[in-house]
Amino acid sequence: xxxxxxxxxxxxxxxxxxxxTERVLGGAATYIAxxxxxxxxxxxxxxxxxYDFAESDIQIMxxxxxxxxxxxxxxxxxxxxWSGKYHNDMNxxxxxxxxxxxxxxxxxxxxxxxxxxxxxxxxxxxxxVQRLVIxxxxxxxxxxxxxTMNFWMDIALDSLHQTIAMVDVLIINDEEARQLTGEYSLKxxxxxxxxxxPKFAVIKKGEHGALLFHQDEVFSAPGxxxxxxxDPTGAGDxxxxxxxxxxxxxxxxxxxxxxxxxVYGSALAxxxxxxxxxxxxxxxxxxxxxxxxxxxxxxxNFDLT
Amino acid sequence: xxxxxxxxxxxxxxxxxxxxTERVLGGAATYIAxxxxxxxxxxxxxxxxxYDFAESDIQIMxxxxxxxxxxxxxxxxxxxxWSGKYHNDMNxxxxxxxxxxxxxxxxxxxxxxxxxxxxxxxxxxxxxVQRLVIxxxxxxxxxxxxxTMNFWMDIALDSLHQTIAMVDVLIINDEEARQLTGEYSLKxxxxxxxxxxPKFAVIKKGEHGALLFHQDEVFSAPGxxxxxxxDPTGAGDxxxxxxxxxxxxxxxxxxxxxxxxxVYGSALAxxxxxxxxxxxxxxxxxxxxxxxxxxxxxxxNFDLT
Numbered sequence: 001x002x003x004x005x006x007x008x009x010x011x012x013x014x015x016x017x018x019x020x021t022e023r024v025l026g027g028a029a030t031y032i033a034x035x036x037x038x039x040x041x042x043x044x045x046x047x048x049x050x051y052d053f054a055e056s057d058i059q060i061m062x063x064x065x066x067x068x069x070x071x072x073x074x075x076x077x078x079x080x081x082w083s084g085k086y087h088n089d090m091n092x093x094x095x096x097x098x099x100x101x102x103x104x105x106x107x108x109x110x111x112x113x114x115x116x117x118x119x120x121x122x123x124x125x126x127x128x129v130q131r132l133v134i135x136x137x138x139x140x141x142x143x144x145x146x147x148t149m150n151f152w153m154d155i156a157l158d159s160l161h162q163t164i165a166m167v168d169v170l171i172i173n174d175e176e177a178r179q180l181t182g183e184y185s186l187k188x189x190x191x192x193x194x195x196x197x198p199k200f201a202v203i204k205k206g207e208h209g210a211l212l213f214h215q216d217e218v219f220s221a222p223g224x225x226x227x228x229x230x231d232p233t234g235a236g237d238x239x240x241x242x243x244x245x246x247x248x249x250x251x252x253x254x255x256x257x258x259x260x261x262x263v264y265g266s267a268l269a270x271x272x273x274x275x276x277x278x279x280x281x282x283x284x285x286x287x288x289x290x291x292x293x294x295x296x297x298x299x300x301n302f303d304l305t
Numbered sequence: 306x307x308x309x310x311x312x313x314x315x316x317x318x319x320x321x322x323x324x325x326t327e328r329v330l331g332g333a334a335t336y337i338a339x340x341x342x343x344x345x346x347x348x349x350x351x352x353x354x355x356y357d358f359a360e361s362d363i364q365i366m367x368x369x370x371x372x373x374x375x376x377x378x379x380x381x382x383x384x385x386x387w388s389g390k391y392h393n394d395m396n397x398x399x400x401x402x403x404x405x406x407x408x409x410x411x412x413x414x415x416x417x418x419x420x421x422x423x424x425x426x427x428x429x430x431x432x433x434v435q436r437l438v439i440x441x442x443x444x445x446x447x448x449x450x451x452x453t454m455n456f457w458m459d460i461a462l463d464s465l466h467q468t469i470a471m472v473d474v475l476i477i478n479d480e481e482a483r484q485l486t487g488e489y490s491l492k493x494x495x496x497x498x499x500x501x502x503p504k505f506a507v508i509k510k511g512e513h514g515a516l517l518f519h520q521d522e523v524f525s526a527p528g529x530x531x532x533x534x535x536d537p538t539g540a541g542d543x544x545x546x547x548x549x550x551x552x553x554x555x556x557x558x559x560x561x562x563x564x565x566x567x568v569y570g571s572a573l574a575x576x577x578x579x580x581x582x583x584x585x586x587x588x589x590x591x592x593x594x595x596x597x598x599x600x601x602x603x604x605x606n607f608d609l610t
Binding site for chain 1: 489564603608
């Protein structure tokens with residue numbers, strides 16, 4: 001069922017203890033669209049790139065049958081660029097460079113063919129832009145999920161609250177949940193998030209997995225213990241892509257199905273970190289994904305008798 | 306089936322953001338024995354206390370039908386004393402005072418009635434003392450599990466390795482696993498631990514739950530999201546007590562049953578942190594424990610269809 005994905009398409013320079021790259025395909029919408037393309041079609045993308053965005057990278061998206069009609073190409077500006085360096089524990093990183101470039105004046109266009117979409121994933125972006133997309137859809141989608149980050153809590157908190165109030169699922173990481181709510185307990189943080197509007201709160205905990213909250217229910221998906229985390233960049237976006245991809249594929253927005261969506265998101269994210277940038281997300285097969293998801297079943301499953 | 310528990314019985318002074326106590330019952334063996342007493346009898350304790358150990362605290366143990374024949378009372382020394390202060394996040398703490406007192410010269414006595422025990426839990430103690438207990442048992446128990454901490458890695462690493470080589474299950478936290486093995490990845494750390502002797506490695510991750518490794522298998526038990534963590538003191542020991550208690554109750558040392566043991570240990574630990582010291586562990590009923598364990602089932606459970 002039709003899914004619209006909004007976010008950046010960009011280039012990243014990444015340094016981890018395992019290596020360094022000066023320029024690799026990145027951006028929230030890139031990771032989200034690639035991940036969700038393994039579950040559902042069409043994946044209709046809204047983004048903006050500059051004159052430096054390589055045709056070969058556009059082709060990568062096309063190869064995954066991702067619809068790029070809503071991707072604007074600005075011929076007088078460069079693409080969004082981010083550079084970061086991970087610490088030895090891979091759980092924390094320093095942002096070295098953020099060049100907004102085309103994102104600084106991003107006015108999202110919703111193509112007519114995207115109208116009537118059933119699922120909307122708002123990747124990390126200015127909450128003003130995220131809200132504009134919702135407002136430019138003629139009909140409210142069946143489920144709207146959004147990601148955000150601490151940056152917007154620092155500089156655009158009021159706008160962020162307005163956008164959060166309009167969505168069904170907020171997907172953020174543990175530190176962001178604590179910053180947004182002022183609560184250290186993730187259970188309390190989730191309650192506060194749900195009092196802001198969303199019916200579901202998904203709190204990502206990196207290597208420790210993810211929590212899904214809904215009313216008084218909570219589900220904990222484990223992180224898959226890995227021998228090597230090569231590059232965590234994009235793992236959170238990939239999680240969101242697998243999550244919304246599974247929801248769009250099944251058309252089921254029940255708590256039980258969103259639990260599955262969290263597991264599929266976790267499985268896709270576990271691939272993402274195995275190589276630099278989105279490389280590991282490019283050639284997945286349904287069988288490889290199913291095998292990985294079954295690892296999560298064995299990892300989490302127990303019975304009392 | 307018979308279980309022997311070895312460790313300290315002590316007094317703690319604890320400060321958390323929620324309050325402060327100058328003297329509360331503590332010690333690894335105290336928490337382990339209390340937790341395991343909800344699953345199995347006899348719980349045969351080996352420990353040492355000083356002249357200051359209150360009769361009322363002995364009575365607490367007796368009320369839980371804990372066998373104290375192996376607990377020495379030294380009339381010329383004080384009990385082990387530990388004082389710590391938790392940081393605001395409750396995940397880290399500073400040790401303010403450690404007075405070994407009676408533990409400094411602890412020579413563990415194994416009463417004749419403890420011989421032939423089937424399960425042995427070596428709580429955090431000098432690895433020399435842990436090993437002495439194993440050596441003083443006429444017959445090797447069916448399953449030996451041990452806890453330890455970074456302190457012994459710093460000052461008695463060779464002895465620690467000797468003890469680890471003699472046990473079936475090593476239970477440590479994530480930071481300790483990393484320090485012991487020099488591996489950041491917990492999967493790699495667990496492999497190294499299993500190459501040191503133990504068939505099972507249990508890695509505790511505090512609020513993030515616990516991992517159980519065995520051969521190529523891994524199980525992840527979630528942490529129960531709590532609104533309030535009042536005092537984490539003793540949670541790791543309580544986990545170990547619930548774990549070994551379930552194993553001793555069922556007499557089953559299969560991987561599947563050790564998964565359940567990790568869940569029971571996690572459930573008991575989730576009670577422990579709700580009040581200061583061991584208070585919350587004193588009046589549990591089988592029904593209350595079963596209800597909590599079923600929360601873990603709902604928390605972790607998902608199916609793919």
